[in-house]
Amino acid sequence: MDTRSGLRAWLVSPAVLVAFCICVALITVFQYSLRAYVPGSLDVGGLTLANFTGLNKPIYLDAFWNTLLLSAETTVLSLLVAYPLAYAMVRVRNRALKSFILIVSVTPLFLGEIVRTYSWIIVLGNNGFINTMLRKLGLIEWPLELMFTHLGVLVALVHVTIPVVVLMLATAISHIDRDYEKAAQSLGAGPIRTFLTVTLPLSMPGILASVTTAFAWTFSAFATPQMIGGGRVPTVSTLVYQLGFSSMNFPLAASLSVAGLALTAVALWGLGRMTRRLKAVGGH
Amino acid sequence: MIQKILTAGVLSSVLLAGAVQAEDALVISTWGGSFRDLIDENIGKEFTRQTGVPVKYITGGTIDRLNKAKLASTPESDLTFTTSHIGWLYVNGGLFEQLDTSKLTNYSHLVDRAKISPYHIGSWAYVYTIGYRPDLVPSSITFNSWNDLWNPELKGKIASPDFDPSHIIDIAAILSGGDASTWEKGQDKLKALKPNFKAFYTNDANSQQLISTGETPVQILLSMNAYHMVGQGVPIKVVMPKEGAVLGVDSMGIMKGSKKVDLAYKFMDIALSPEVQSKIVAYKKASPVVDNAKVSSEDAALPGVFTTKEQWATQAIVIDDKLRAEKTAEWRKWFTENIMN
Numbered sequence: 001m002d003t004r005s006g007l008r009a010w011l012v013s014p015a016v017l018v019a020f021c022i023c024v025a026l027i028t029v030f031q032y033s034l035r036a037y038v039p040g041s042l043d044v045g046g047l048t049l050a051n052f053t054g055l056n057k058p059i060y061l062d063a064f065w066n067t068l069l070l071s072a073e074t075t076v077l078s079l080l081v082a083y084p085l086a087y088a089m090v091r092v093r094n095r096a097l098k099s100f101i102l103i104v105s106v107t108p109l110f111l112g113e114i115v116r117t118y119s120w121i122i123v124l125g126n127n128g129f130i131n132t133m134l135r136k137l138g139l140i141e142w143p144l145e146l147m148f149t150h151l152g153v154l155v156a157l158v159h160v161t162i163p164v165v166v167l168m169l170a171t172a173i174s175h176i177d178r179d180y181e182k183a184a185q186s187l188g189a190g191p192i193r194t195f196l197t198v199t200l201p202l203s204m205p206g207i208l209a210s211v212t213t214a215f216a217w218t219f220s221a222f223a224t225p226q227m228i229g230g231g232r233v234p235t236v237s238t239l240v241y242q243l244g245f246s247s248m249n250f251p252l253a254a255s256l257s258v259a260g261l262a263l264t265a266v267a268l269w270g271l272g273r274m275t276r277r278l279k280a281v282g283g284h
Numbered sequence: 285m286i287q288k289i290l291t292a293g294v295l296s297s298v299l300l301a302g303a304v305q306a307e308d309a310l311v312i313s314t315w316g317g318s319f320r321d322l323i324d325e326n327i328g329k330e331f332t333r334q335t336g337v338p339v340k341y342i343t344g345g346t347i348d349r350l351n352k353a354k355l356a357s358t359p360e361s362d363l364t365f366t367t368s369h370i371g372w373l374y375v376n377g378g379l380f381e382q383l384d385t386s387k388l389t390n391y392s393h394l395v396d397r398a399k400i401s402p403y404h405i406g407s408w409a410y411v412y413t414i415g416y417r418p419d420l421v422p423s424s425i426t427f428n429s430w431n432d433l434w435n436p437e438l439k440g441k442i443a444s445p446d447f448d449p450s451h452i453i454d455i456a457a458i459l460s461g462g463d464a465s466t467w468e469k470g471q472d473k474l475k476a477l478k479p480n481f482k483a484f485y486t487n488d489a490n491s492q493q494l495i496s497t498g499e500t501p502v503q504i505l506l507s508m509n510a511y512h513m514v515g516q517g518v519p520i521k522v523v524m525p526k527e528g529a530v531l532g533v534d535s536m537g538i539m540k541g542s543k544k545v546d547l548a549y550k551f552m553d554i555a556l557s558p559e560v561q562s563k564i565v566a567y568k569k570a571s572p573v574v575d576n577a578k579v580s581s582e583d584a585a586l587p588g589v590f591t592t593k594e595q596w597a598t599q600a601i602v603i604d605d606k607l608r609a610e611k612t613a614e615w616r617k618w619f620t621e622n623i624m625n
Contacts, residue, residue, distance in 0.1 A: 039610045039614065040372070040376060040610035042350065042373060042377065062625060126499055127497060128497075147499060230443075230485070231484030232624065232625070234620075234624070234625055243617070243620075245345070246448060248347060249617065
């Protein structure tokens with residue numbers, strides 16, 4: 001018993017330490033958000049709520065809306081692309097093909113964020129791969145505006161989110177007992193009906209977990225919206241950076257961070273409420 | 285057993301030697317990448333050659349380093365390089381030592397614009413100006429004046445830094461009859477430029493990427509950065525508009541509490557020597573901050589490389605550093621709210 005308690009303490013202590021550090025950081029950010037900005041100084045002034053009341057300007061509301069929209073769109077699109085990939089990866093019997101799908105799916109994770117983002121600039125730019133191909137095919141005369149747009153940021157975010165969703169879904173799908181599917185088929189269900197009535201509901205816990213992760217992951221994305229957006233697609237994280245590190249207005253940056261954190265919590269809570277029933281469907 | 289003891293002994297010696305070397309080294313806080321190399325190649329190596337003291341570099345972003353310096357109970361570095369207006373934040377925070385200029389041999393040749401405060405002085409200068417790709421803009425377009433940026437033919441072609449809008453804010457104010465202290469006068473003028481902006485770059489690398497791919501063929505950019513790209517084969521033309529270009533001075537200051545103040549002065553002294561300043565101009569196409577540096581005629585002819593008193597007086601648009609340090613947040617906020625979105 002003593003040995004077990006000791007082992008548990010060893011295992012739990014790093015988590016406690018990390019949690020403590022996160023709490024200290026959050027408290028620091030929170031107290032900064034309630035302090036006045038002093039121009040020309042990094043020191044902050046007295047207590048104030050002005051940082052929060054100033055957040056109702058269109059630019060900040062736009063940033064909140066953009067962030068929510070990008071997170072929701074990225075989550076849905078990633079799920080639509082990742083599910084077939086994860087399904088194929090789990091169910092194909094050919095090991096080489098399985099490995100190929102795995103490599104294709106997770107490669108974006110192994111590229112550095114900056115390298116990956118710069119690659120997208122090359123692909124999406126006026127003289128990039130997509131526009132060049134479309135022009136050569138005679139489909140367009142003038143380049144499509146893909147860089148510094150919501151669409152460009154979305155494409156790049158989906159690309160980086162897919163690996164995470166694939167891995168989570170693959171784990172969920174691999175845990176589905178194939179006997180349920182065989183039972184459905186023995187009762188006359190075709191492959192599509194089996195998938196829709198058995199496989200998909202049973203993979204629901206994985207879908208919900210990946211949706212939650214993808215949403216939160218995208219909400220905090222920084223390098224992609226900053227660089228692909230080129231300052232034209234404001235999100236909460238890019239504004240926090242700009243306010244803090246360009247303007248040195250740490251109190252306003254902190255208040256935006258706190259508001260963003262609260263919005264994430266509310267969004268995830270809402271998502272949890274909406275999907276509670278779906279989660280119950282997948283309980284097996 | 286003997287082998288283990290020997291291995292441990294050798295390892296300890298190596299670690300101890302490293303620790304002693306780090307202890308002895310003069311520690312310089314600077315930006316990473318090519319700026320660290322610029323300092324090391326041109327000043328650091330000469331310093332070590334003359335004194336035998338190694339130089340250790342702590343690199344990081346401008347604000348990261350300022351934050352770390354503020355939080356440190358004892359200074360992490362002995363000497364810090366930073367932009368002149370951020371240097372004022374070090375000064376206001378009591379982080380820089382007041383300079384004894386009698387210890388700087390070439391101080392009498394320091395140009396006025398490099399005498400920033402009693403606590404920090406310039407190390408080299410540059411301008412933020414118009415740089416463009418002649419191969420990617422209509423041949424009818426010329427840039428004799430900053431006003432030419434407002435040409436409707438440049439719709440969706442311009443990029444400017446997202447981290448510091450002070451240059452274009454000051455220019456808009458000047459073109460509207462004001463200056464940096466009355467910057468509000470230029471607000472409407474700047475709003476009229478909005479359609480011509482395509483993007484706002486995050487850093488020098490991002491600026492290089494956007495202009496080299498032709499994504500933004502016209503930029504308000506750092507002259508040293510533009511010349512670096514020209515050296516890489518990117519056909520960029522750097523312009524000196526008739527109103528002048530916005531001066532930037534990178535500066536150095538000795539950290540209060542440094543235990544190697546004399547060595548830090550020596551480092552500064554070497555940085556300001558005519559020979560080293562000449563090398564900095566040749567290496568980075570910066571402006572020397574002393575008037576007795578030898579500059580090749582090719583480099584002296586480059587827009588934004590100031591070598592004469594007249595150039596400093598007529599071509600440098602100066603934003604007061606203290607005003608800039610105080611106004612940056614306000615300018616940045618206004619720019620984000622009104623121009624970037």
